[in-house]
Amino acid sequence: MPTFDVISVQNLVSPATSHGPLAPSFLLIAVPRSANAPHAVMVSKALRYPKRNGATTRYLSESEVFSAYRERISSAARQDSRLSLVMRDAEKRIDRDYSAWMLLGLVPDQPGDFLISATSAQEFSDQVMDKQALLIIPGIQFCRTKVGRRRLLADGTHNTHLARHASLDLHTDGAGVFGLGLPRLRSEDPVRVRGGEELSNQIDEQLLAIGVLTGLWWLAGHACNRAATGGNALIRAAILPAAGGEPFGIERFSRSWGERHSPVVQDDVIEAEAFAQLDELIKPGPESVATAAQLLDELSQAFGLPEAGQFTRDGLIRRQGWQESYMEQVGPWAKRQNVSFTDLPLP
Numbered sequence: 001m002p003t004f005d006v007i008s009v010q011n012l013v014s015p016a017t018s019h020g021p022l023a024p025s026f027l028l029i030a031v032p033r034s035a036n037a038p039h040a041v042m043v044s045k046a047l048r049y050p051k052r053n054g055a056t057t058r059y060l061s062e063s064e065v066f067s068a069y070r071e072r073i074s075s076a077a078r079q080d081s082r083l084s085l086v087m088r089d090a091e092k093r094i095d096r097d098y099s100a101w102m103l104l105g106l107v108p109d110q111p112g113d114f115l116i117s118a119t120s121a122q123e124f125s126d127q128v129m130d131k132q133a134l135l136i137i138p139g140i141q142f143c144r145t146k147v148g149r150r151r152l153l154a155d156g157t158h159n160t161h162l163a164r165h166a167s168l169d170l171h172t173d174g175a176g177v178f179g180l181g182l183p184r185l186r187s188e189d190p191v192r193v194r195g196g197e198e199l200s201n202q203i204d205e206q207l208l209a210i211g212v213l214t215g216l217w218w219l220a221g222h223a224c225n226r227a228a229t230g231g232n233a234l235i236r237a238a239i240l241p242a243a244g245g246e247p248f249g250i251e252r253f254s255r256s257w258g259e260r261h262s263p264v265v266q267d268d269v270i271e272a273e274a275f276a277q278l279d280e281l282i283k284p285g286p287e288s289v290a291t292a293a294q295l296l297d298e299l300s301q302a303f304g305l306p307e308a309g310q311f312t313r314d315g316l317i318r319r320q321g322w323q324e325s326y327m328e329q330v331g332p333w334a335k336r337q338n339v340s341f342t343d344l345p346l347p
Contacts, residue, residue, distance in 0.1 A: 006027055006029055007027070007028040075109075079107050079109065080234065082175060083105050083175070083234055086107065086169065086176070087103055087105040089151075089177075090103055090105070090167065090177035091240065093153070093155070093162060093163050093167055094162060094163045094181075094240075095157075095160060095163060096241075096242050099164075099181040099182055099184065099242055100184075100201065100241050101179055101181055102179065102182055102208055102237065102239055102240075103177055103179045103237070103238045104177065104179075104211070104237050104238075105175070105177045105219075105235070105237075106175065106219040106234070107174075107234050108174045108175070108223050108227075108232070108233045109234075110229050110230070111173040111174060112173055112174035112226075112228050113172065114174070114228070116150070116151075120152075120226075121147050121152065124145060124154075124170075128145060128168065129142060129144075129145055130142070133166035133168075133214070134166070134210055134211070134214045135213055135214040135217060135284060136326075136329050137329050138329075140156055140165050140180075141166075142155065142168065143156055144157065144158060148169070150172045150173075151170055152169075153168065153169055154167070154168040155167040164181060165180075165181050166179060170222045170226070172227065173227060173229075174228075176219040176223065178211075178214065178215030178219055180211035180214070180215070182203045182211075182239070201241075201247065201248035202249055202250065202261060203239070203248060203249070203250050205250045205251060205309050205321075206253065206309075206310060206321070206322060206323065209292065209296055209308060209309075209310035209311060212237055212292045215237075216235070216276075216281045216284075216291060216292060217281065217282075219233075219235075219281075220282045221282055223278055224278050224279070225282075230279065231277070231278065232275055232276065233275070233276060233277075233281075234273065235273065235291070235295065236272070237273075237299060238271045238272075239299060245268070246267065247265040248266060248267070249262040249264070249266070250305065253309070253322070254309070254320055254346050262303035263303070265303070266303065270299055270302045270303075272294075272297075272299045274298075276291045285338060286314075286315030286338070286340075289315045289317065290312075290313050290315035292311050293307075293312050293315075296310070296311060297313070307347040308321075309346050310322065314342075315339065316339070316342040317330065317342070318341075318342055318346060319342065319343050320344070320346050
């Protein structure tokens with residue numbers, strides 16, 4: 001369903017009474033331009049393509065329909081290019097000597113417009129400074145805010161040039177990137193070899209899942225509330241290995257069989273993409289869990305795992321995929337957000 005605004009217009013002809021102002025005379029429904037035009041409708045058993053023409057409606061000619069479809073394809077290409085650009089910029093800011101990273105980028109269908117000023121930069125700092133970077137679990141905070149060219153920046157460190165722990169890049173057109181450092185598990189162990197593949201670094205799948213879900217919330221909120229855009233968005237999640245390209249895998253936890261390593265390791269960037277409605281991501285809930293699951297499933301498949309271990313595409317939380325230390329936070333969060341659990345076994 002498209003984003004729209006309902007605007008009430010007061011009756012200015014009749015004066016207000018002693019009982020208060022009169023009820024609105026009109027309700028105006030403001031619907032933004034669709035990024036998926038042209039849209040066909042049935043007219044006399046034929047498909048026609050309507051277009052607003054002032055206060056009336058006219059129908060597109062054949063050449064206009066062709067041009068409209070060409071613009072739709074070009075717009076999708078521009079959106080993909082924009083997403084690649086903002087993620088490259090965000091990658092330059094993170095310290096990969098410290099750890100592997102998860103980056104989540106989002107670009108709306110319709111660019112927004114957010115003015116960076118001394119006032120808005122201070123408001124941003126007040127909103128994120130010393131605040132928890134992650135949904136559900138505490139421990140990582142945004143410790144520094146800055147202004148970049150057409151973007152607001154935050155990260156989780158005080159004393160290094162590059163970002164550590166967490167990062168946030170929020171652009172004036174509503175695009176953005178959330179980053180989360182993924183510490184090595186069992187980093188003190190020597191390199192292990194199984195089936196001819198090195199297993200030197202393992203990523204905590206539970207932390208990865210929370211990072212993706214958190215990124216959706218931060219970025220959708222910025223796109224809608226600061227940049228005043230809506231509609232759909234192109235989303236890309238990426239796992240970037242630590243500097244040096246050491247092989248890394250995913251460590252999956254199950255309440256049934258404990259910890260297990262993914263059957264496949266990677267030594268290069270892994271990416272996944274999805275489309276979602278921004279309105280469904282602003283408030284964490286079943287819809288954002290389902291979108292996170294779509295991205296996590298695709299990332300998991302690169303490691304030989306058919307599905308993610310924490311969320312399902314139905315918007316449910318897999319109870320079997322969380323250690324008790326995580327469940328102490330996940331359980332209350334899910335109750336507050338009306339997200340249900342499932343006891344289905346892990347894939």
